[in-house]
Amino acid sequence: MKQFxxxxxxxxxxxxxxxxxxxxNVASYSNAAQASNPKAAAKQGLQKAKALADLGMVQGVxxxxxxxDLYTLRRIGFSGTDAExxxxxxKQAPALLNACCSASSMWTANAATVSPSADTRxxxxxxxxxxxxxxxxxxxxxxxxxxxxxxxxxxxxxxxHHLHLPEHANFGDEGAANHTRLCSDxxxxxxxxxVYGQSATNPNAPKPVKYPARQTLEASQAxxxxxxxxxxxxxxxxxxxxxxDQGVFHNDVISVGNxxxxxxxxxxxxxxxxxxAEISRKMNSEVHFIKVSTEQVSIDDAVRSYLFNTQIITLxxxxxxxxxxxxxxxxxxxxxxxxELTTLGTPIKQVKYFDVKQSMQNxxxxxxxxxRVAMNxxxxxxxxxxxxxxxxxxxxxxxxVEKHYRDTLTxxxxxxxQLIIESRTALDELTQILKxxxxxxxxx
Ligand SMILES: N=C(N)NCCC[C@H](NC(=O)CCC(=O)O)C(=O)O
Numbered sequence: 321m322k323q324f325x326x327x328x329x330x331x332x333x334x335x336x337x338x339x340x341x342x343x344x345n346v347a348s349y350s351n352a353a354q355a356s357n358p359k360a361a362a363k364q365g366l367q368k369a370k371a372l373a374d375l376g377m378v379q380g381v382x383x384x385x386x387x388x389d390l391y392t393l394r395r396i397g398f399s400g401t402d403a404e405x406x407x408x409x410x411k412q413a414p415a416l417l418n419a420c421c422s423a424s425s426m427w428t429a430n431a432a433t434v435s436p437s438a439d440t441r442x443x444x445x446x447x448x449x450x451x452x453x454x455x456x457x458x459x460x461x462x463x464x465x466x467x468x469x470x471x472x473x474x475x476x477x478x479x480x481h482h483l484h485l486p487e488h489a490n491f492g493d494e495g496a497a498n499h500t501r502l503c504s505d506x507x508x509x510x511x512x513x514x515v516y517g518q519s520a521t522n523p524n525a526p527k528p529v530k531y532p533a534r535q536t537l538e539a540s541q542a543x544x545x546x547x548x549x550x551x552x553x554x555x556x557x558x559x560x561x562x563x564x565d566q567g568v569f570h571n572d573v574i575s576v577g578n579x580x581x582x583x584x585x586x587x588x589x590x591x592x593x594x595x596x597a598e599i600s601r602k603m604n605s606e607v608h609f610i611k612v613s614t615e616q617v618s619i620d621d622a623v624r625s626y627l628f629n630t631q632i633i634t635l636x637x638x639x640x641x642x643x644x645x646x647x648x649x650x651x652x653x654x655x656x657x658x659x660e661l662t663t664l665g666t667p668i669k670q671v672k673y674f675d676v677k678q679s680m681q682n683x684x685x686x687x688x689x690x691x692r693v694a695m696n697x698x699x700x701x702x703x704x705x706x707x708x709x710x711x712x713x714x715x716x717x718x719x720x721v722e723k724h725y726r727d728t729l730t731x732x733x734x735x736x737x738q739l740i741i742e743s744r745t746a747l748d749e750l751t752q753i754l755k756x757x758x759x760x761x762x763x764x
Contacts (some may be wrong), residue, residue, distance in 0.1 A: 322697050325440075325578075326378035327631065327690040328472070328707070329369040330428035331717070331750070332362040333384030334743045337729050338681060339418040341457045344531030346567035346623055347683035348405070354681070359725040361678030363718065365426065365689055368674045370714045374645070378700060379709040381717070382428050382472060382691065383750055385464045385580040386760045388740060389420040392460050402488035403737035410735035419457035421734040426747065427684045428459070428691040429497045429572055431465050433543045436501070436694035437478070438509050440550035444480040445699060448543050450495030451484040454534040459487065464759065471756040472609045473693075476701035485539055490520035493539035496691055497570035498559075500577035504605045506634075506694040511602045512549055513582075514556045515571035515589070517564055517704060526590065528564040535559075535571075555598050558590040567623040572687050574622060578632035581667055583610045585622055610666050616657050625651040627658070629685030632668060641670040643686050649673055705757040716753055720746070722749030 340352025349740070373379040390405050396416065398405045409417040433445045449465040462484035473479040473523035485491040498517075503510025517533025519525040527533055537556060544554045559571050563585075568574045575584035581605070589595065600607050612627070622628060624647070631643040642661070648654045648671075658671050676686055695703070706713075724746035726733075733739065744762050751759060758764055 321507065323505065323694065324378045325370060325506050325692055325694045326380055326700065327692055328366055328380040328382045328432050329425040329690045330431070331384050332358065332365050332426045332679070333423035334358055334725050334746050335387040335421050335734065335739065336361045336423040336426070336678065337421065337731060337734065339422065339731050340420060341422055342455055342569070344564070344567065344569045345410055345683040347681055351681040353731055355728050355730045357678060358729055359721055359727045362721040362725055364580065364676050364678055366644060366714060366717055367719070368643070368676060368686060368689065369709050371672070371674065372633065373709040377633060380472070380703065380707045381709060381754070382431065382707070383468050383747070383754060383756060383759065384423060385425040385461060386762060387421050387423060387743060388417070388734065389460055390740070391761055392420050393417070396440050402441055402538060406735055406737050406740065412491050417718060417734055418731060422457040424458050425461050425465065425621070426679065427688040428689045429689050430495045432469060432495050433499045433547070434691065434693050435512060435547040435549060436506070437546055437552055437696070437699065438507055438714065439501070439512060439549055441550070444478060444707070445473065445693065445695060446480045446482065446547040448482040448546055449484040450493045451491060452494060453489060453492050454532050454743040455488050467633045467759040468756065471759050472704050472707050474704050476761050478699045478702045485542050490536060491539045491542060492534050492536045493543065494570055496683060497572045497688065498535040498540070500575070500582070500714050501694065502577050502580060502582060502599065502603060504580055504603070506579070507696055509553060510556050511599055512544065513599065514544060514554065515578065516556065517559050517561070526558070526561050528561040530565040530568065531567070533559070533561065533564055534569060539657045552602055555595060555602060557595045560587050560590055563587050563619055566619045568619070569634070569683070573626065574628050576628050576630055576632055576687055579634055580606060581632060581640065583628065583632060585612050585617070585619070585628060586614060587619060589635050589682060608666055612657065617653050621651055621653050626680065626685035627654045627689045631686050633691060639669045640667045641672055642668050643672050643674060645680055645685050646673045646675045646677070647680055704755060706753070720749060720753060723750070
């Protein structure tokens with residue numbers, strides 16, 4: 321049976337804005353309070369998704385979340401009509417309003433961790449939504465994420481959906497951004513590499529001093545247990561705390577893998593040699609570790625350009641391509657490196673650039689915008705087919721964005737009650753386009 325890796329890109333929600341919500345994420349902080357363009361953001365995302373579908377990749381979309389999140393605002397004591405809740409929050413606690421308005425669910429690499437059926441003991445594809453407890457604006461995502469995943473991968477025979485991990489710092493979980501699956505072939509059992517920022521239960525273990533380590537070892541181990549993975553197919557590796565302190569808030573800002581390739585910066589991990597030896601032993605087949613040295617690309621350039629927040633994809637002809645943001649073209653050291661990379665004799669033969677600047681300004685590159693799900697033909701047939709990208713869906717979603725999205729949004733606009741109506745009208749229509757049923761609270 322044929323095997324594929326599908327990418328499910330997050331649709332950018334109508335409230336996409338720059339509120340500076342993510343301490344430790346350099347782009348989020350440095351673009352705080354700028355005006356955003358939700359329409360352009362959504363269209364940039366759609367262009368990338370469609371281009372991958374046109375390359376012959378299996379490409380899907382995941383719906384965004386309902387924002388403003390009035391349920392959380394009511395839960396923390398704001399009362400009255402919807403408009404009153406919004407206006408009271410804007411006046412009394414603007415930071416809380418901003419947290420309840422973020423379109424951060426667009427970064428679906430943080431939606432969940434996914435283990436394909438070839439790796440799991442029960443032969444199902446397992447999903448665990450990330451609890452994202454490190455950031456308030458993200459911690460309100462997992463329940464709705466679970467609803468959206470269940471409506472998209474809606475078949476109990478093939479897909480197993482878990483509840484997100486307990487909402488406590490000991491179980492800080494950021495999903496696929498800190499998880500890479502290596503394999504010789506998508507359909508063969510592989511090695512799942514879990515990269516954590518700190519161990520919550522060992523106070524003496526290394527950890528960053530300036531910025532938070534969002535993923536814990538304990539969370540990664542819990543996900544591996546839930547997903548019924550064999551010890552022999554898991555590797556737990558620690559991210560270098562020094563690079564977290566330089567703005568590498570997720571592992572996918574400093575390394576990315578695909579099949580038997582792991583592309584990484586030499587400063588990405590702790591204990592690199594021993595852990596790579598463990599990966600090679602557990603893979604039992606050749607692994608290409610493509611190292612980028614500090615001399616070639618500094619951590620600062622990697623964080624600014626998102627060289628490692630790229631997607632490495634296997635094209636239908638078997639060659640690999642790297643999907644990079646145009647910011648990589650604009651950075652001389654990174655552009656020179658990428659031009660050289662395709663000549664080095666590694667499996668990566670092409671670079672494809674995409675403008676995803678609206679997302680980049682919040683620290684989200686091409687890889688943040690997608691959740692990878694390796695599936696066989698039967699599993700793909702069991703996915704909600706209305707979520708899979710093709711010409712018709714692309715045209716429908718572009719018209720939907722054109723109809724409902726604003727082309728400028730400032731943080732001050734988040735207090736506008738009209739935004740609630742616009743957002744709910746758009747999302748209600750989207751659930752009909754994607755045939756998701758009632759995934760949002762306002763629909764229940
Ligand atoms: N690397 C991956 N996989 N994802 C990127 C997530 C970016 C996101 N930015 C934000 O949430 C910024 C929102 C704001 O500031 O308005 C975050 O920091 O969690």
